[in-house]
Amino acid sequence: MQRIFQKLSSIKLTIILFIIIAVSSLIGTFIIQEQPQDILKSKYGDFLYSIFKFLGFFDLYHSWWFISMLVLFSLNIIVCSVDIFSPLYKQVFKPSVEVDDKYLENLKNSTKIKLSTSKDKFKSSLIGYLKKKGYKIKEREDTLLSYKGSWSRFSVLIVHLSFLLILTGALIGNLFGFKGYIEIEEGSCVGSFYLRNSDKQVPLGFMVFLKKFTVEFYENKNIPKSFISEVEIKDSCSSEPILTEKIEVNHPFFYRGIKLYQSSYGKSGNIKDIKIQVIKNNIEISKVSIVLNKEETIKNTNYKIKVLYFIPDFALDENMQIFSKSEEPNNPAIFVQLIEPNGKIREFWIFQKFPDFHKLKEVAFDFRFLDFKQNFYSGLQVVNDPGIPLVYSGCILILIGLFLSLCFYYRKIWFKFKDDIFIVAGISNKNSFSFSEEFQKIISEIKPFNL
Amino acid sequence: MELTNLFFIVAIIYLVSSIFYILRIIVKKEILEKTGIILTLIGFLVHTLSLILWTVKAKHAPFANLYESTVFFSWAIVLLYLFFAFKYKLIILGSLLVPLSFLAIGAASVLPEGYKDIEPLVPALQSFWLEIHVIACMIGYAFFSISFIIGIIFLAKGKYQKSKFLNIFPSLDNLDNINYKAVTLGLLFLSFGIISGAIWADFAWGTYWSWDPKETWSLITWIIYAVYLHARFLRKWQGKRLAILSIIGFFVVIFTYWGVNLLLSGLHSYSQ
Numbered sequence: 001m002q003r004i005f006q007k008l009s010s011i012k013l014t015i016i017l018f019i020i021i022a023v024s025s026l027i028g029t030f031i032i033q034e035q036p037q038d039i040l041k042s043k044y045g046d047f048l049y050s051i052f053k054f055l056g057f058f059d060l061y062h063s064w065w066f067i068s069m070l071v072l073f074s075l076n077i078i079v080c081s082v083d084i085f086s087p088l089y090k091q092v093f094k095p096s097v098e099v100d101d102k103y104l105e106n107l108k109n110s111t112k113i114k115l116s117t118s119k120d121k122f123k124s125s126l127i128g129y130l131k132k133k134g135y136k137i138k139e140r141e142d143t144l145l146s147y148k149g150s151w152s153r154f155s156v157l158i159v160h161l162s163f164l165l166i167l168t169g170a171l172i173g174n175l176f177g178f179k180g181y182i183e184i185e186e187g188s189c190v191g192s193f194y195l196r197n198s199d200k201q202v203p204l205g206f207m208v209f210l211k212k213f214t215v216e217f218y219e220n221k222n223i224p225k226s227f228i229s230e231v232e233i234k235d236s237c238s239s240e241p242i243l244t245e246k247i248e249v250n251h252p253f254f255y256r257g258i259k260l261y262q263s264s265y266g267k268s269g270n271i272k273d274i275k276i277q278v279i280k281n282n283i284e285i286s287k288v289s290i291v292l293n294k295e296e297t298i299k300n301t302n303y304k305i306k307v308l309y310f311i312p313d314f315a316l317d318e319n320m321q322i323f324s325k326s327e328e329p330n331n332p333a334i335f336v337q338l339i340e341p342n343g344k345i346r347e348f349w350i351f352q353k354f355p356d357f358h359k360l361k362e363v364a365f366d367f368r369f370l371d372f373k374q375n376f377y378s379g380l381q382v383v384n385d386p387g388i389p390l391v392y393s394g395c396i397l398i399l400i401g402l403f404l405s406l407c408f409y410y411r412k413i414w415f416k417f418k419d420d421i422f423i424v425a426g427i428s429n430k431n432s433f434s435f436s437e438e439f440q441k442i443i444s445e446i447k448p449f450n451l
Numbered sequence: 452m453e454l455t456n457l458f459f460i461v462a463i464i465y466l467v468s469s470i471f472y473i474l475r476i477i478v479k480k481e482i483l484e485k486t487g488i489i490l491t492l493i494g495f496l497v498h499t500l501s502l503i504l505w506t507v508k509a510k511h512a513p514f515a516n517l518y519e520s521t522v523f524f525s526w527a528i529v530l531l532y533l534f535f536a537f538k539y540k541l542i543i544l545g546s547l548l549v550p551l552s553f554l555a556i557g558a559a560s561v562l563p564e565g566y567k568d569i570e571p572l573v574p575a576l577q578s579f580w581l582e583i584h585v586i587a588c589m590i591g592y593a594f595f596s597i598s599f600i601i602g603i604i605f606l607a608k609g610k611y612q613k614s615k616f617l618n619i620f621p622s623l624d625n626l627d628n629i630n631y632k633a634v635t636l637g638l639l640f641l642s643f644g645i646i647s648g649a650i651w652a653d654f655a656w657g658t659y660w661s662w663d664p665k666e667t668w669s670l671i672t673w674i675i676y677a678v679y680l681h682a683r684f685l686r687k688w689q690g691k692r693l694a695i696l697s698i699i700g701f702f703v704v705i706f707t708y709w710g711v712n713l714l715l716s717g718l719h720s721y722s723q
Contacts, residue, residue, distance in 0.1 A: 011685040015678055022674040029664040029715055061662045170660070179657070218571045226574050249574035250655050261657040262574075383657040391659060395646040402639045430684070433628040 008079040017073045024069070028060035034197075074167055077160050088157065092150040095412070097140040101423065104414055108432070109439040110425035116450055119417055125449040126415065133442075135413070144415040152408035153429070158401035162394040169390030177385040178202070184210040184229075185268045185377045189237035193382045204382070205256055207234040209241070213376040215265060227265050229378040247380065257384055264379035267327050271310045272375055274334065276350070277368040285365070295339070302341035303365075309335040312374070314351065334369055411435050413442065454508065455567050457501040458522055459560050464494035465529070465553035472546035476616050484542050491549055495529050498556075502526060509569040514585035515576055517712050518559050518567045523585070524708070525556035527593035535597065539629070543619050547600040580651035588644035588669075592704050594637030595676070599701030601630040602694035609691055627690055630697055631683065638676045645669050664715040668707035675700040 007013060031052060032040060040058060041049050056063030090096075104110055115122060123144070127137055135146040180193040180202065189209040192201045208231050215227040228248045232241035233255060247253045252261045270292060278286040278298055286299045295306045313325040314333040325331075332352045339345055350369040351357050413426035424443060428435035468490030475483035502523065505513045513519035532548040535541050559567075572581075605626045608617045621629070648666070649659040660666060679696050682688040688696075 011681060014681055015686075018674050018678050018681075022671045025662075025667045025671055028662065029667050029711075033662065221571065223571055223573060225571065226577075250578045252654060252657065259657060261655075263657070381657045385658075388653070388659070392650070395649065398642055399639075399646065402635075402642055406635050406639055430631075431628075433625065 104425035155405035162397035165394030169387035173385040173387030180382040261381040270375040275370040279366040304339040469550040521559035528552040591640030598633040598697040602697040605694040
């Protein structure tokens with residue numbers, strides 16, 4: 001047990017773990033992570049694929065051995081912190097005053113000075129001077145210890161413990177949090193999301209209704225400037241909204257422990273605001289504004305009309321089957337059902353760009369497909385991460401710790417009196433250079449007390 | 452005048468002032484290093500003004516792609532150099548630091564045309580974290596550049612102890628000490644850069660850490676300098692070994708900064 005403890009607290013282990021974690025992280029950046037099997041197989045070939053698979057390289061950062069390294073690293077931090085705590089505590093709160101002459105004389109900053117005034121007089125002005133400089137003072141017999149910056153010794157502890165906070169936060173997030181994705185079409189309502197890396201659908205606990213989606217582009221550029229989902233949060237799709245919210249990139253929306261992020265968008269297959277012009281003998285007799293699959297009476301006539309399908313980029317394949325070449329509205333077409341007053345039904349295509357194409361002689365009117373709006377869908381990322389507060393506090397503590405250890409350092413200066421001479425010697429835990437300067441300055445500034 | 456041309460002129464000024472610093476090592480005339488630093492100051496002034504003009508024209512700080520950030524990185528190196536030059540009277544460091552800054556802005560200038568265009572910010576980049584994140588990282592990288600330069604001088608001085616030319620540089624002890632300062636400051640800024648990036652990622656993508664190549668390499672960089680500190684304090688490493696470590700560290704920094712963008716793809720790929 002003792003030996004395990006010793007091994008775990010060794011700095012050698014720390015450095016080895018640092019190197020292993022760095023090298024394995026590095027490997028992970030050169031191998032595609034978390035991709036479907038067929039992509040990986042075609043990229044690396046069967047042989048490499050099976051080796052990498054065995055080593056867990058395709059999901060390296062979540063592989064059992066990588067996680068074990070992180071666990072071992074945490075243990076190393078814990079054991080080291082425990083190990084340094086009691087000497088640190090002693091150093092800060094109960095520094096030992098008595099030291100060997102030899103020790104003092106061998107320090108890099110060390111000098112002997114002849115006492116030319118009374119010891120008590122010199123001591124009292126020395127103590128006053130050191131206190132003014134921010135030094136704390138302890139005295140025992142003929143030795144006087146002054147020290148400064150002892151609190152900064154805890155900065156190391158702060159940095160190390162904040163790593164444990166971050167790793168614990170990450171663990172909690174992985175165990176108890178979830179990530180997923182929802183796609184909502186404008187005007188529709190969604191109450192569940194797909195868990196990431198699975199087909200499982202999970203209820204959100206509330207309903208999200210996408211009232212409106214807007215995307216704005218920079219002038220003359222194909223770069224989006226912003227995309228915004230205006231959503232309503234409801235208890236059920238038909239109830240009154242509890243909240244109305246705009247979700248934008250960089251501005252997630254937080255509700256009942258779940259964060260919704262604007263992550264993507266696209267055009268759905270559906271359209272709205274379809275405008276059809278009805279013409280008889282080259283004169284417009286009516287205009288119809290209609291949505292998909294809804295029957296509407298054509299004004300000024302006894303006919304009824306219904307739009308059954310929409311194709312954004314109409315084309316025919318070699319078997320004369322209709323399909324859409326793309327999602328873009330390059331050749332928009334609608335398939336329309338016309339119900340005549342006598343109940344007779346006629347069905348035909350109308351093309352926005354080719355109004356005279358496929359005209360039906362038997363139909364009483366001409367139809368023009370004037371305009372439409374394509375519906376957007378909005379992709380929202382769903383995140384619940386209960387580890388976040390721990391991770392953030394860890395981050396803040398790391399910065400505080402590093403800052404403290406940078407700005408302050410621990411230093412001790414002894415004054416040991418022996419008959420008519422005294423030894424002045426000092427040591428610092430780092431910044432030896434600035435300390436040497438300070439040491440020299442103190443030596444020259446206390447000279448007047450010794451007259 | 453095109454702003455990219457202005458940056459090119461800055462590169463030339465840095466090149467000329469580098470020559471003066473280097474001449475100073477060979478010829479013991481103080482006027483040389485004075486001319487050098489005056490030229491550097493002029494270059495820095497033009498550099499600063501051009502960055503401001505760029506910000507006005509692009510309507511965003513010059514941090515949105517590899518070209519912009521490299522021009523800023525070069526600026527940060529000179530800023531820190533001037534600080535070290537005046538505070539610690541280390542003007543002669545300009546003989547290596549200003550050439551490095553020239554290399555950075557020069558490398559940015561020879562990037563293919565498409566890389567240097569001003570592009571408007573995509574929604575994910577429209578955040579004040581962009582400024583915080585990039586400034587912190589670039590200052591961190593600039594401190595590591597100083598550590599790299601000091602490491603090189605240390606090794607050279609250690610090897611050719613009797614060289615008259617190298618006399619002009621600070622003592623080995625002093626170099627070791629400056630190196631330590633540069634590394635700790637670099638690590639503080641890099642930590643801040645990584646953490647601000649994590650917070651931003653949490654806002655923009657919904658995850659503070661996703662093992663994206665840039666994130667992973669910044670962690671590797673962080674680890675190298677953490678090893679530096681642990682080796683120094685707990686294994687009592689000194690001088691030569693630490694100098695070598697800070698040189699290795701800098702190559703990792705360069706890979707994190709340029710290599711990842713040019714060779715690997717990931718969430719940070721808009722910086723190309």
